[in-house]
Amino acid sequence: MIDFRSMRNLVVLGGGTAGWFAALELQRLFGRQATITVIESPRVNVIGVGEGGILNLPHALARYGIDEAAFIEATGAVLKLGFEYVGWNTGRDDDVFYHLFHAAPNAADGSLHDGVPVDWAMLVANGVGVQYTECGLPLILNNASQDEVLRARATLGVRLPTSMHFDAHRVAAWLKQVATGRGVRLLEASVQELIVESERGHVTGLRIEGAEQPVPVDFLIDASGFARLALGRTYGVPMRSFSDHLLHDRAIPFYQPHPRANPHLATRSVAMNAGWMWQIPVQERVGCGYVYSSAHLSDDEAMREIEARVGGKVEAARTIRFQAGHFEDVWIGNVMAVGLASGFIEPLEATSIGQMLGQVQTFGETVAGSAYVVPQSSISTFNERNRIDWTGIRDFLCLHYDVPRRDTPFWRDVATQAFPSTYATLKACWQQRLPRSADLQPYRLGNFMHFEATSWIAVGQGTGVIAPQAAAADIARLPRDVVLKGYQFLTTVKSRFALDAAR
Structure with a gap:
């Protein structure tokens, strides 16, 4: 049992996006009833050269009372409508598919019938990309400006959901300003050691470099990044590795100028010889990075491939080494790890930011829902939900790699x-039917889902895992009037985008 009612010293170890969002959640839970301290080391830099969110990012801003327009102005963020995949099946630049943000089809408006997303199924059955169901596609194809997207969103409402691309350094600085303005205390110092009592194994303090007295701790959130001071160095919690299924363990980030008049409205993931390259625009430039497998490519070879791809010299920020996976338990006693301190998977589909925000929100809901006295059974459930969340992310990323490409040793492996x-x-x-919401329940465990069935359809169609025959089988079971409406939609799409002429 953890009794938060008597706690007075709540400490976040590390700033960055994860640490400051965690501090805002603590401030939301406790207000000024406790001292909330964020300890930032002056020697540690925020990791990130261009970041992207999923749909829980704008929800998080709303949760913490942060105005979107103010956030964009302060951080240089730009609106994002989804993901664009280039070369994943063939290695060619004309091999493109999309996973766009969308409002999930529902039975109330007839877009979902007997579990089948009718318009989506009709497009899949006829070999037309499901991105043509989405209002965001014309904006992407026309390289719309931010003002044009805002006007379209004001008109379309929930039919045009958005997230954001942003610079992690500027976001961390902005969140710091917001949090400290609400009473969160900032301590700039380097932590030498966590002081752990022998009886319960709880952290009672942090030994600070150059200070005689330790920082007192009643509850600690570890956001120390890859240093992983709590679960890794202090507690030795075992990691659950995903390296058997996700081969990447390196990333080289760098910057590029904008290639278009306006920032691109989708995160581009460009397949490379031993992995993929992200291209994430913010207002001033494009943050890029090559995620690759060191078993298939050396760091020098990766740099040469980057420069060959972009057509010139680049200045890499650094090489990031990582292992795909997460700690089996992220909440132990009076310590919880978030962000990179709890685990990491390659940033395909912006899963790291999305998972962190989901974990922080679930923590807050667990504490408040337990009336601030949390039984061990709830902590165990929290940890199990976290494991299941990571499992769903891992499997969704595996869908991206289930492609026919075989032209390099990496893609053959x-x-x-x-x-x-x-x-x-x-x-x-x-192979027999389209994905359904019921298929994904094992990834949920009463929790939210980052990616619903239609997201799996979008990526599965793009990689060829979900074939037209599977959608045709679903359509064959639908009433005739429903099928006719779906066919009318297909005809409209083909006419609007001149698809037959383009083939």
Whole structure:
């Protein structure tokens, strides 16, 4: 049991995006009833060269009372409508598919019938990309300005959901300003050691470099990044590795100028010889990075491939080394780890930011829902939910690598590796029909879902895992009038985008 009612010293170890969002959640929970301190080391830089959010980012801003327009102005963020994948099936630049943000089809308006997203199914069955269901696609194709997107969103409402691209350094600085303005205390210092009592194993203080007295701790949130001071160095909690299924363990970030008149409205993920390159625009420039497998490419070879791809010399920020996976338990006693301190998976689909925000929100809901006295059973459930959340992310990323590409050793090894059984069993069903919400319940455990069935359809169609025959089988079971409406939608899409002429 953890009793938060008597706690007075709540400490976040590390700033950055994760640390300051965690501090805002603590401030939301406790107000000024406790001292909330964020300890930032002057020697540690925020990791990130261009970051992207998913749909829980704007929800998080609203949760913490942060105005979107003020956030954008202060951080140089730009609106984002989804993800664009280039070369994943063939390696060619004309091989493109999309996973765009969308309002989930529902039975109330007839867009979902007997679990089948009718318009989506009609497009898949006829070999037309499901991105043509979405209002955001014309804005992306026309390189719309931020003002144009804002006007379109004001008109379309929930039919045009958005997230943001942003610079992690500027976001951390802005969140720091917001949090300290609400009473969160900032301490700039380097932590030498966590003081752990022998009886319960709780952290009671942090030993600070150059200070005689330790910083007192009643509850600690570890946001120390890859240093992982609490769960890794102090407690030795085992990691759950995903390296058997996700081969990447390196990333080289760098910057590029904007190639278009306006910032691109989707995160571009460009397939490379041993991985993929992200391209994330903010107002001033594009943050890029090559995520690759060191078993297939050296750091020098990766740099040469980057420069060959972009057509010139680049100045890399650094090489980031990582192992895909997470700690089995992220909340132990009076310590919880968030962000990179709790685990990391390559940033495909912006899952790291999305998972961190989801974990922080679930923590707040667990504490408040327990009336600030949290039983161990709830902590165990929290940890299990976190494991399941990571499992769903892992399997969704595996769907991205289930592609026909075989032109390099990396892509051949990806093709021959064994996928997780949880993903393989779903894939077998999806040869017969489209993904359904019920398929994804094992990833939920009463929790939110980052990516619903339609997201799996979008990526699965793009990679070829979900074939037209699977959608046609679903359509064959629908009433005739529903099928006719779906066919009318297909005809409208083909006419509007001149698809037949483009083929």
